[in-house]
Amino acid sequence: MSENKKWVRIATCESIPLREGRSVEVGGRKIAIFNLGNRFLAVDNHCPHKGGPLAEGIVSGTTVVCPLHAWKVDLDTGTVKNPTSPVPCIRTFPTRVEAGVILLELPVGPAAVPAPMTRLAKPDRPIHWVKTRIVSDRLSGAPGNA
Amino acid sequence: MERLVVVGNGMAGVACVEQILKHSPKFEVTIFGDETHPNYNRILLSSVLAGEKTADEIVLNDLDWYQKNGIQLRLGVRITDVDSKRKTLTGDDGSKTQFDKLLIATGSSPLIPPMEGTKKEGVYVFRNLEDARALLNQAGPGRKAVVIGGGLLGLEAARGLQVQGCDVTVVHLMDTLMERQLDWTGGSYLKAKMECLGVRVLLEHNTVAILGNGKAEGVAFKDGSSIEADFVVIAAGIRPNAELGRKAGLQVNRGIVVNDYMETSNPDIFAVGECVEHKGVCYGLVAPLLEQAKVLAATITGNKGPSYRGTVQAAKLKIMGVDVFSAGDFSEQAPGADAVRYEDPALGTYKKLTVRDGKLAGVILVGEASDSHRYMDWLRSATDLTAMRRQLLFPGPGQDAGLDVAEMADGRVICGCHGVTKGAIIRAVHEKGICTLAQLKDCTRASTGCGSCTEVCEHLLKAVAPEFQEESKKSLCKCIPFPEGKLREILRSQRLRSVQEVLEIYGNGVGCEVCKPALSYMLDMLWCGDHDEDRSARFINDRVHANIQKDGTFSVVPRIRGGVTSAKELRCIADVAEKYKVPMVKITGSQRIDLLGVKKADLPKVWADLGMPSGQAYTKGVRMVKTCVGTDFCRFGVQDSTAAGIEMERRFENLYMPHKLKMGAVGCPRNCAEATVKDIGLVGQEGSWQVVVGGAAGKKVRKADLLVTVETTEEALQAATLFFQYYRENANFLERTYDFVERLGIEKVRRETVYAPLAVQQGLRERYRKSKRLSRDAWLEGDEPRHPTQFVQIEPLESLEKAQA
Numbered sequence: 001m002s003e004n005k006k007w008v009r010i011a012t013c014e015s016i017p018l019r020e021g022r023s024v025e026v027g028g029r030k031i032a033i034f035n036l037g038n039r040f041l042a043v044d045n046h047c048p049h050k051g052g053p054l055a056e057g058i059v060s061g062t063t064v065v066c067p068l069h070a071w072k073v074d075l076d077t078g079t080v081k082n083p084t085s086p087v088p089c090i091r092t093f094p095t096r097v098e099a100g101v102i103l104l105e106l107p108v109g110p111a112a113v114p115a116p117m118t119r120l121a122k123p124d125r126p127i128h129w130v131k132t133r134i135v136s137d138r139l140s141g142a143p144g145n146a
Numbered sequence: 147m148e149r150l151v152v153v154g155n156g157m158a159g160v161a162c163v164e165q166i167l168k169h170s171p172k173f174e175v176t177i178f179g180d181e182t183h184p185n186y187n188r189i190l191l192s193s194v195l196a197g198e199k200t201a202d203e204i205v206l207n208d209l210d211w212y213q214k215n216g217i218q219l220r221l222g223v224r225i226t227d228v229d230s231k232r233k234t235l236t237g238d239d240g241s242k243t244q245f246d247k248l249l250i251a252t253g254s255s256p257l258i259p260p261m262e263g264t265k266k267e268g269v270y271v272f273r274n275l276e277d278a279r280a281l282l283n284q285a286g287p288g289r290k291a292v293v294i295g296g297g298l299l300g301l302e303a304a305r306g307l308q309v310q311g312c313d314v315t316v317v318h319l320m321d322t323l324m325e326r327q328l329d330w331t332g333g334s335y336l337k338a339k340m341e342c343l344g345v346r347v348l349l350e351h352n353t354v355a356i357l358g359n360g361k362a363e364g365v366a367f368k369d370g371s372s373i374e375a376d377f378v379v380i381a382a383g384i385r386p387n388a389e390l391g392r393k394a395g396l397q398v399n400r401g402i403v404v405n406d407y408m409e410t411s412n413p414d415i416f417a418v419g420e421c422v423e424h425k426g427v428c429y430g431l432v433a434p435l436l437e438q439a440k441v442l443a444a445t446i447t448g449n450k451g452p453s454y455r456g457t458v459q460a461a462k463l464k465i466m467g468v469d470v471f472s473a474g475d476f477s478e479q480a481p482g483a484d485a486v487r488y489e490d491p492a493l494g495t496y497k498k499l500t501v502r503d504g505k506l507a508g509v510i511l512v513g514e515a516s517d518s519h520r521y522m523d524w525l526r527s528a529t530d531l532t533a534m535r536r537q538l539l540f541p542g543p544g545q546d547a548g549l550d551v552a553e554m555a556d557g558r559v560i561c562g563c564h565g566v567t568k569g570a571i572i573r574a575v576h577e578k579g580i581c582t583l584a585q586l587k588d589c590t591r592a593s594t595g596c597g598s599c600t601e602v603c604e605h606l607l608k609a610v611a612p613e614f615q616e617e618s619k620k621s622l623c624k625c626i627p628f629p630e631g632k633l634r635e636i637l638r639s640q641r642l643r644s645v646q647e648v649l650e651i652y653g654n655g656v657g658c659e660v661c662k663p664a665l666s667y668m669l670d671m672l673w674c675g676d677h678d679e680d681r682s683a684r685f686i687n688d689r690v691h692a693n694i695q696k697d698g699t700f701s702v703v704p705r706i707r708g709g710v711t712s713a714k715e716l717r718c719i720a721d722v723a724e725k726y727k728v729p730m731v732k733i734t735g736s737q738r739i740d741l742l743g744v745k746k747a748d749l750p751k752v753w754a755d756l757g758m759p760s761g762q763a764y765t766k767g768v769r770m771v772k773t774c775v776g777t778d779f780c781r782f783g784v785q786d787s788t789a790a791g792i793e794m795e796r797r798f799e800n801l802y803m804p805h806k807l808k809m810g811a812v813g814c815p816r817n818c819a820e821a822t823v824k825d826i827g828l829v830g831q832e833g834s835w836q837v838v839v840g841g842a843a844g845k846k847v848r849k850a851d852l853l854v855t856v857e858t859t860e861e862a863l864q865a866a867t868l869f870f871q872y873y874r875e876n877a878n879f880l881e882r883t884y885d886f887v888e889r890l891g892i893e894k895v896r897r898e899t900v901y902a903p904l905a906v907q908q909g910l911r912e913r914y915r916k917s918k919r920l921s922r923d924a925w926l927e928g929d930e931p932r933h934p935t936q937f938v939q940i941e942p943l944e945s946l947e948k949a950q951a
Contacts, residue, residue, distance in 0.1 A: 008949040010942045015935045019682035020689075022935055027946030053698040056686035058659040060625075065659040067686045067694050106946055 003107040010102045016040070021055035021064060027106050031093060034059055034075055040095045040102050041075040048073070048080060048089035147174045150446075151235060151245035153225045153390060155179025157188055158419025158435040159251030160207055165443030167215055172447065175217045176243065178235075180224040183275055184209055189432055189596055192299075192464055194278045195285075195306030197636065198628075201275055206594060230394045230412055247414055247446060250391060250402060254384035254420040254430065259294075263356035268363075268377040272303045273384075284377045287311030287640070287651070292365050292375040294353050296323040298461055300381035301336075304345050305465045307379070311640065311651050315346040315373060317353055317365065319382075327461045327472035328510055331489070335496040335512040339468045342494075342654055348373075386421045386428050401428045406453035408442035418442050425456055432595045433457055433563045440565065458525050460562065462518065462598040467627035467654075469515035471598065474508035474525050476500050483507060488539045497539055504532045519602050522562055551605045560602055563595020571603065572610055581611040622879075623660040626653030630664070630878040637668055644678035645669065657683065664879035667766065670802050671874050674913075675920035681932060690937060691924040692749055693764035695742065700749060702741040703763035704756050705799065708773040708792035708811070709737025715758065722755045736770045736808065737819075738763070747939045750928030760925040762799070766880070769808045771795040772820065776813035776830070783813035785830025790859045791819075794828065797863065798870060800921040804877040804886075807870075822850050825883040826866050831855075835862035839869050839895070840887030848884045851892040854900045868899040868907055871914040 008026060016022045016035040023032050023045045032045035032055035041062070045055050052068035059065075063072045063081055072082040078092040094105040150166070150173035152159045163175055179185075185207040193199040212219045220237075227236040228248070235243045256271035258264050270284070271277055281303070285291070289312045293304045296318030308314040316323075322333030323340070337347050352368040356378055366372040391402035397411040401423030404410055410417050419435045420428065429435065434457035441454040460473035478485045482502050489496040495513035499506060499521070506524040511517070524531065531538065554560075556569035574580050574589045586592055586603060593600045607614045621627045626649060628636065633652075642648050645665045649657045657665070662683035669677045681689045692700035704719070719739055723731050729743035738761055744752055753760075762768055773791035777783040791811030798807070810821030811828040821827030823843035827850050829836040834855050841850030854865050872895070877886040887895055898906070931937060 006946065006949045008942065008946055009944045011940050015940055017682060017933050017935075019680075022940050024940045024942055026942040050696065052696075053694075056689075056694060056698070058662055058685065059682065060658040060662075061656040068696060070659060101943065106949075108946060 005105050006108050007096070007103045007105050009098075010104050013040075013097060013100050013102060016102075019059045021057065021059065023053060023055035026104070027108070029106070031104065032064070033095070033102060033104070034064060036062065036075075040097065042093040042095050042104050043073065043075055043078055044090045046090060047071055054090075147172060148246040149173070149244060150175050150247045150249065151243055152177045152249045152251060153235070154249075154251030154253055154419070154421075155181065155185055155219070155221065156251060156253050156419065157185065157206070157432060158253065158439060159249065160185040161436050161439040162249060162251065162418050162442055163215075163217065164207075165439050166447055169443055169447040169449060173247070175215075176220065176245075177212070177217055178220045178223050178225050178237065178243075180222065181274055181276070182222045184212065184219070184221075186275065187594060188274070189464070191272070191275065191278050192302030192306050194275070195272075195281055195303060196309045196466075197306075198466070198632070201279075225390060228390055228394045230415065233414070245414075247416070248394070249442075249446070250394075250410075250415065250417040250421060251419045252387035252390055252421045254386050254428075256380060257383040257385045258380055259353070259382050261353050261355055263358065263362070264380065266356055266358055267361040268358070268375075269356055270377065270379045272299060272379055272381050281307065281377075281379065282310065285310035285312050288313060290374055290376045291315070291379065292317060292373065292377075293379045293381055294365070295381035295383065296320070296347065296349070297326065297381065297383065298324060298463060300379075301340065301345075302464055303379050303381050304340070305343065305468070308343065308345050309652055314344075315348060315375075316340070317348045317351045317367075319350070319352055321350050323347065323349070324461075324463070324470070324472070328470070328512070329476055329478075329498065332470075332472075332496050332498065332510045332512045335489070335491075335494055336463075336468070336470055339494055339513065343465075343467065344650060344655055384420065384430050386423070388421050388423075391415075391417060391421070399423050399426075404438075404454075406441075406455065407445045407450055408438055408454060409445060416442055416446055424454060427456065429457065429459070431457075431459060431461060433460060436563050436565065436595065458522075460518075460522060460525075460596075460598075462515070462596050464597065466621070467624070469511065469513055471511040471515040471518040471521075472509065473518075473522055474500070474506065476508035476510050480507070486538050499538055501531060501538075504530050506531060515598075516601065518598055519560070523558060526559060526562070551602065551609050560606065561590075561592035561595065561599045563599075564591040566590050566592040568606065571606055575607070575610045581607070581613045583607065622664055623658060624654075625649065625657050625661045626665075628652065630668075631876075633665070634668055634672070634875075637665075638672055643669060643673055643676075645680045645683040647678075659685075663688075663766075667802055667804065667879050671917070674917040681936075687764035690746055690749060691760055691764060691927065692744065692746075697743075699743045699745055701763070702744050702749070702752055702756075703734065703738050703761040704758035705761040705770075705795075706738050706758075707795040707799075708771055708788055710773070710788060710792065711739075718756060718758075722752055725755065726752055734763075736763075737772050738770060746937055750931070750937050753925040753928040759799070759923040762924070765802065765924075766805050767802045767807070768795070768798045768800070769806050771809040771811055772824070773811045774813050774818040776811075780813060782816060783830070784832045785813045785828075785835060786859070787811040787813035787819070787828065787830050790828055790830075790835075790862065793859075794826075794863055794866060797867065797918070800923055801874070801917055803874060804879050805882045807873075807883070809866075823847065824850065826869060828862050828866065833857065835859065837862050837865045837869070837900075840883045840892070842882065842884040844882075846884060848888075851887055851895075853892070853896060864911075865900050867914055868902075868910050869895070871910040871917075872899045874917075875910075875913070 018035050021032045021034040030045040031042050033042045047066040049071045052066040054064050056067045057064040062076050063074050065072050074081050078090045080089050096103050155177050187204045187206050190204040224238040225235050226238050233245050256273050285307050291307045291312040291314045293300050293316045296316050304314045304316045322330045323336050353365050354368050355366040356362050357364040357366055362378045364372050364374045386401035388398045388402050391398045397403040402417040404422045418438050441452050444452045463470035484501045486499045498510045500508040505528050509521040554568050558568050560568050580586050587594050593603045622630050648665050663685050666683045686694050726748050728741045732740045734740050771791040771794050773788045776787035807825045809826045810819045810824035812819045812821045813830045821829050823841040827838040834857050836855050837853045838850035839853045842848040856862050
């Protein structure tokens with residue numbers, strides 16, 4: 001069954017600075033929109049690792065680095081690049097620009113309620129502990145609260 | 147003593163002389179060089195062009211060496227004629243020189259393909275130090291450079307010029323880059339890499355003319371098209387300088403013909419290096435010349451015996467971040483040849499081995515060449531690979547580099563250029579007490595050729611030398627392949643003022659979460675606000691000046707200098723906490739108050755209501771000074787630590803640092819505010835202050851080192867300032883003072899701060915003052931955001947329900 005979809009006018013292009021993201025809440029979803037210079041990309045504003053706000057991450061090419069634990073998410077495909085996982089983990093949304101306004105194509109109807117994204121690994125396997133550790137080691141420069 | 151005259155002061159000629167000296171001192175040696183430099187490593191010219199090395203750093207034999215060995219050196223003289231009967235040489239300065247034995251090591255010259263306009267101003271070749279200097283003069287941001295030739299040298303020149311900021315196009319006649327070393331697939335991976343670095347590549351373009359009125363303005367191609375250029379570099383190959391051989395009446399084909407003992411057709415004349423032809427092959431790489439030099443030295447000193455059998459050609463592209471290695475015969479067409487391949491376009495990795503009769507015939511590595519020494523070893527020793535067939539491209543688990551070094555046989559050649567074995571290196575370490583790569587190079591010459599064995603040498607040193615010191619820190623990250631010290635130098639000298647600009651010129655143009663914040667810091671430190679601050683390159687905390695928490699909310703820590711507050715301030719904080727329903731109010735470990743769980747959109751209002759400056763608790767910056775109550779109330783206090791701490795915080799606050807900086811000031815050695823485990827601490831004593839640095843009580847616990855003991859508070863603050871700025875300028879990003887001080891050693895830190903010459907101290911203070919003058923409380927951005935949506939939650943222009951289907 002295919003979803004019904006609608007194009008929704010979201011914001012002017014100027015409201016998202018170059019190579020940054022901004023979050024927007026629409027149709028019950030939190031969506032992160034990024035300005036990559038030549039185009040805008042949109043994904044669920046929810047890191048598949050621990051739900052971090054991807055819109056606040058540093059953009060590196062077409063990936064965004066989650067500000068919480070530095071998971072890298074590809075904005076084109078919704079896959080996690082680091083730690084490597086080929087499975088799309090977050091939803092991506094088509095975008096287009098019309099008269100200086102960014103539009104998103106969003107699903108409507110009951111199917112639109114986002115499924116809770118809990119874990120990346122298969123249920124019979126533990127979450128990638130080792131890889132998570134490596135990633136967080138790289139973030140050793142990340143701020144503690146003291 | 148016999149007179150040996152060497153024509154050519156390059157790597158081959160001087161390597162021969164080095165080898166001859168090992169055999170016997172029976173010659174009186176004279177060396178003629180037409181360049182004005184002592185012997186240098188020509189292979190590293192591209193590193194000079196790329197600004198990675200200076201001309202001095204690539205010198206192999208300095209003038210002292212010539213003197214010490216009694217060699218007469220005649221620089222800047224070109225030998226124009228030879229009379230082999232009278233045994234005399236004529237120089238272009240009119241001089242005549244007698245010889246008993248002559249060694250021709252004249253090398254090669256750039257090949258200029260037939261095209262119009264090559265004599266125009268602005269047309270260069272890239273063969274010697276003068277060429278490199280001339281190119282460096284031409285290069286600069288925005289200059290358009292065209293490099294004709296997509297071989298090893300052309301690509302290295304292109305990258306060098308591009309690092310200097312030029313807009314570079316490589317023009318190549320063939321349909322793939324480095325076609326002599328790579329197959330088509332390898333060439334296309336390389337092309338992608340070069341383009342990723344920002345070098346344009348035009349394949350199958352036959353240059354017919356260099357355009358311009360007296361001066362190069364562009365190049366024209368056979369198909370009628372053309373491109374613009376401010377200058378042109380021709381790097382289309384080399385040809386042997388065999389003219390002197392012809393004049394001497396020697397047998398010359400492409401090069402001067404030599405036999406397996408390196409003898410020419412005249413028993414008193416020898417030749418070596420790129421000017422010779424051995425079994426129909428003229429070599430243009432370093433390893434063959436050094437092998438030839440050894441054989442020649444034996445022959446010429448009367449120890450004839452060792453013979454030269456030709457060299458397995460190996461080439462390595464020396465471009466940081468672009469690993470390319472090729473050796474042997476990679477053709478798949480040869481009968482009985484199998485090709486074993488691996489490629490991953492996403493990683494840009496391509497590997498191919500050709501195997502013939504169970505032995506390795508050739509190898510191509512693009513994108514990842516760390517295994518090159520293993521393949522070289524297989525090639526040289528013609529190892530039977532039948533048993534290893536399943537692990538040809540992927541060594542079994544456990545064979546990491548460390549083990550690899552341990553498993554090598556002592557006789558295995560590590561440095562192919564100079565034929566240095568593992569055993570020789572280990573002997574050098576044990577007998578000469580070598581513990582750095584520089585010493586190893588001096589002593590054994592290992593890794594002074596093409597440099598491809600540097601990593602193995604380092605591994606070996608690490609394994610064998612008890613006090614091995616690593617020379618330079620690794621590159622900042624994959625996006626920008628330079629160590630941080632080098633990057634700071636580049637940013638300063640090239641006057642680069644934006645992160646994106648740096649990434650585009652020196653890196654991959656993209657950047658990541660590692661290099662972007664590091665570059666942001668460097669630019670801020672160097673230009674103190676007089677630069678293009680790019681918030682997209684900053685971590686979220688530095689975009690909104692608050693510390694992100696796991697639920698996406700932020701924490702707010704106002705500055706409470708020295709931990710001293712007032713009833714009014716506390717009341718204000720309490721009001722804010724209630725007004726914005728702050729979920730947690732916490733006293734921090736740093737004598738401050740943390741408001742946790744504030745929404746991004748509320749940040750500017752919270753700051754305004756607080757009316758206090760930012761405590762920089764979210765950033766790599768000046769955090770706080772923890773103080774004890776000092777002399778005001780404490781019955782033990784001997785110094786006013788509270789006042790000193792508050793003043794120190796005032797002087798340093800609002801500045802960005804390589805990492806967070808936490809300080810402390812205590813009024814007596816009881817150390818109640820733990821100043822000896824802070825990045826900078828002031829420890830009060832009767833009549834004096836101890837200034838201590840590099841303490842830690844975080845991930846690591848470390849007692850601070852004493853920087854200096856001074857009498858007055860002002861002197862203590864001045865000493866702290868010197869260290870403060872020195873750390874800002876010299877630490878790597880995310881290097882805490884405890885690692886920094888340990889890396890440099892406290893003696894060096896003292897020498898370069900409190901014991902430095904007055905002018906150096908003044909320089910540090912002046913740069914600190916400039917940064918401080920231009921710094922400001924980040925929370926003022928609450929009133930004047932840098933971007934309209936910096937703190938704002940975007941509301942959609944229309945709702946999903948209202949949108950048109």
